[in-house]
Amino acid sequence: MLLPQFPHFKVINLIFEPINKRMIQDLIKAKIASALHALYQIETSGEKVVIEATTADFEGEFTFVTFPYLKLSRKSPEQTANDIGNYLLTNLPELENFEVVKGFLNLSIKQSFWLNFIQEHANTPNFGFATPNSKEPILVEYSSPNTNKPLHLGHVRNNLLGFSVSEILKANGHLVYTCNLVNDRGIHICKSMYAWMKFGNGETPESTKIKGDHLVGKYYVIFDQVYKKEIEELRSNGMSEEDAAKKAPSIVAAQEMLVKWEANDEEVVGIWKMMNVWVYAGFEITYQKMGVNFNQFYYESNTYLLGKEIVKEGLDKKVFFTKDNGSVWIDLTEEGLDQKLVLRGDGTSVYITQDLGTAEMKYEQFHCNRSIYVVGNEQEYHFKVLQQIALKLDKPYAAGIYHLSYGMVELPHGKMKSREGTVVDADELIAEMENTAEETTKALGKMEGESEENLKTLYHTIGMGALKYFLLKVDPKKKMMFNPEDSIDFQGNTGPFIQYTYARIRSILRNAGEVPNIFNLEAISLSKVEKELLLKLYQYPLIIQEASRDLSPGVICNYVYELAKNYSLFYHDHTILKEQNLDQKNLRLNICKMTAGIIKSAFSLLGIHVPEKM
RNA sequence: GGUCUCUUAGCUCAGCUGGAUAGAGCAACGGUUUUCUAAACCGUAGGUCGAAGGUUCGAGUCCUUCAGGGACUACCA
Numbered sequence: 001m002l003l004p005q006f007p008h009f010k011v012i013n014l015i016f017e018p019i020n021k022r023m024i025q026d027l028i029k030a031k032i033a034s035a036l037h038a039l040y041q042i043e044t045s046g047e048k049v050v051i052e053a054t055t056a057d058f059e060g061e062f063t064f065v066t067f068p069y070l071k072l073s074r075k076s077p078e079q080t081a082n083d084i085g086n087y088l089l090t091n092l093p094e095l096e097n098f099e100v101v102k103g104f105l106n107l108s109i110k111q112s113f114w115l116n117f118i119q120e121h122a123n124t125p126n127f128g129f130a131t132p133n134s135k136e137p138i139l140v141e142y143s144s145p146n147t148n149k150p151l152h153l154g155h156v157r158n159n160l161l162g163f164s165v166s167e168i169l170k171a172n173g174h175l176v177y178t179c180n181l182v183n184d185r186g187i188h189i190c191k192s193m194y195a196w197m198k199f200g201n202g203e204t205p206e207s208t209k210i211k212g213d214h215l216v217g218k219y220y221v222i223f224d225q226v227y228k229k230e231i232e233e234l235r236s237n238g239m240s241e242e243d244a245a246k247k248a249p250s251i252v253a254a255q256e257m258l259v260k261w262e263a264n265d266e267e268v269v270g271i272w273k274m275m276n277v278w279v280y281a282g283f284e285i286t287y288q289k290m291g292v293n294f295n296q297f298y299y300e301s302n303t304y305l306l307g308k309e310i311v312k313e314g315l316d317k318k319v320f321f322t323k324d325n326g327s328v329w330i331d332l333t334e335e336g337l338d339q340k341l342v343l344r345g346d347g348t349s350v351y352i353t354q355d356l357g358t359a360e361m362k363y364e365q366f367h368c369n370r371s372i373y374v375v376g377n378e379q380e381y382h383f384k385v386l387q388q389i390a391l392k393l394d395k396p397y398a399a400g401i402y403h404l405s406y407g408m409v410e411l412p413h414g415k416m417k418s419r420e421g422t423v424v425d426a427d428e429l430i431a432e433m434e435n436t437a438e439e440t441t442k443a444l445g446k447m448e449g450e451s452e453e454n455l456k457t458l459y460h461t462i463g464m465g466a467l468k469y470f471l472l473k474v475d476p477k478k479k480m481m482f483n484p485e486d487s488i489d490f491q492g493n494t495g496p497f498i499q500y501t502y503a504r505i506r507s508i509l510r511n512a513g514e515v516p517n518i519f520n521l522e523a524i525s526l527s528k529v530e531k532e533l534l535l536k537l538y539q540y541p542l543i544i545q546e547a548s549r550d551l552s553p554g555v556i557c558n559y560v561y562e563l564a565k566n567y568s569l570f571y572h573d574h575t576i577l578k579e580q581n582l583d584q585k586n587l588r589l590n591i592c593k594m595t596a597g598i599i600k601s602a603f604s605l606l607g608i609h610v611p612e613k614m
Numbered sequence: 615g616g617u618c619u620c621u622u623a624g625c626u627c628a629g630c631u632g633g634a635u636a637g638a639g640c641a642a643c644g645g646u647u648u649u650c651u652a653a654a655c656c657g658u659a660g661g662u663c664g665a666a667g668g669u670u671c672g673a674g675u676c677c678u679u680c681a682g683g684g685a686c687u688a689c690c691a
Binding site: 050052053055057058063065067068070071077101102103104146183185186187188300304325327336337338341343344345346348350351354376377378379380381382384407408410415440441444446462470473474475477478479480481482483486489490491492493494496497499500501503504507508511512546550554555557558561562565568569571572573575576577578613614 | 617620626628640652656689
């Protein structure tokens with residue numbers, strides 16, 4: 001079977017306004033470095049100087065901590081801070097004034113700096129994004145579903161993470177390819193197939209009106225029930241648990257099916273194909289609802305035999321060794337791992353063999369030296385082994401293998417298990433989120449008169465916004481708790497709150513009409529709240545870089561939440577449309593505009609849409 | 615047994631490469647709407663950052679030990 005062809009990419013070369021100006025932070029750091037040199041003959045560079053955001057209770061935007069330099073300055077913390085502050089005052093035109101508290105030097109930037117910034121960037125498209133495709137290409141593999149059951153909440157986390165991380169990397173200038181390695185073969189599928197053949201009575205998605213992946217999943221659960229019953233019976237006849245687990249008729253039958261499948265048995269392959277088609281049709285719907293997509297699909301039924309060439313290569317290079325029964329191993333004890341099998345005694349592949357083959361294939365296709373695998377943390381060991389083998393084989397992509405290991409989604413009662421039916425189903429959850437969005441919207445009654453179609457879109461936007469934000473705001477590395485009893489919030493630190501902030505801004509901008517970008521800087525005085533909001537807007541490019549570096553959508557979530565909160569405060573404290581001072585009014589409208597733009601932009605990095613009204 | 619990882623308010627989570635008095639949201643209680651969308655805003659209450667040592671001007675953050683969770687450690691994928 002041929003692999004699906006790699007589609008042609010539309011590489012759109014939009015002209016983005018580059019952020020070629022240095023950030024004010026870098027400027028301050030450089031000046032502090034020269035201050036340290038001029039005042040105390042300390043040799044350092046701007047990159048080594050650390051400044052941080054000023055804590056809310058103090059005046060200023062940026063803070064320099066003098067303590068690390070006291071031994072060299074040989075002066076008191078206050079004196080040192082004052083010296084540097086005075087130096088900056090004459091050498092840094094952007095500095096308005098400074099304040100010294102103990103050893104902390106707090107710097108206040110001139111309001112003209114912030115006004116120039118908003119004037120310059122309120123209309124910059126894709127503000128904060130790096131030039132597209134200006135950085136090395138990266139391949140992101142995610143989703144990787146099994147075809148024997150529908151997707152559950154854990155998969156949703158995987159998909160949203162994979163999608164969002166890809167978008168973040170793109171925003172940071174990388175060329176990103178996404179792929180999905182579908183696990184469409186193996187004993188688990190045979191289990192569903194066996195149960196369907198035995199108990200299915202020819203049921204199909206059409207005849208039952210059940211979504212294909214759910215129908216196949218139903219038989220996976222039935223298999224497990226039958227299997228467990230069989231084990232119990234065998235045990236009551238005196239068989240050990242271990243033997244019973246191996247000799248139960250249903251598992252034996254499933255294994256036989258797998259053998260037949262590998263032997264290309266017509267009947268088994270026919271059923272396999274049919275059931276896979278059901279599942280794919282179901283997945284397609286769920287993927288669409290989640291808004292994820294891939295440049296390339298791989299199927300294990302195509303790739304599971306790959307990797308044997310690499311085993312040969314490894315044997316030639318003496319990276320692998322053979323045991324008496326012919327099985328091939330690698331010794332990773334020096335790396336703190338174990339001896340790992342790479343090829344069975346009978347010459348068949350194991351998981352790692354296949355993954356090595358797939359890695360090679362992906363490299364040939366995409367030529368990415370960096371490759372990110374979005375896979376649960378239970379496979380950390382596997383990916384350590386994979387990378388070690390690739391390193392020992394001197395593969396060009398070896399160093400760039402990165403396992404984005406995310407934590408499980410846990411329920412109050414423990415882990416989700418598909419075969420036991422203790423899962424939060426993806427489709428059900430999405431439907432529930434949409435329902436909640438509908439109920440809330442109707443209760444508030446602001447959307448009366450909207451068309452049925454618009455409303456449906458809105459419920460989906462809000463429901464998915466809540467779900468996505470909920471899953472993405474937690475650090476990917478950490479496991480997270482989901483309690484189905486208390487539903488996902490729509491208030492506070494949530495997707496809908498931020499969407500709401502956006503909708504409010506849009507409402508103002510609709511009423512405002514044309515927003516002139518010119519205002520007389522002299523006629524304006526910035527409030528503390530406005531300054532904080534401008535500072536937040538200013539930080540967005542850095543946030544994208546940080547999120548990209550850490551591969552963490554959570555960074556974006558935290559940022560955009562703070563931005564929305566800052567805006568809400570601003571909105572609450574300031575009149576905008578009725579402001580008499582026209583320059584002030586224009587400034588505020590520009591702040592609104594830019595805030596809306598960044599909310600929309602940041603949310604797009606999370607795969608969340610924003611409504612014009614809600 | 616070994617390796618990795620986690621433990622912050624009643625609950626769910628932030629806390630950037632060590633910096634000022636540890637922050638949000640939810641839940642609880644109280645307040646704000648004749649004015650641009652109240653899915654909002656403000657306030658009150660809630661903490662020995664799992665425990666103990668150590669490193670230093672300074673530790674939720676780094677190191678060590680311990681306790682308690684979780685994952686992995688298959689000729690399964």
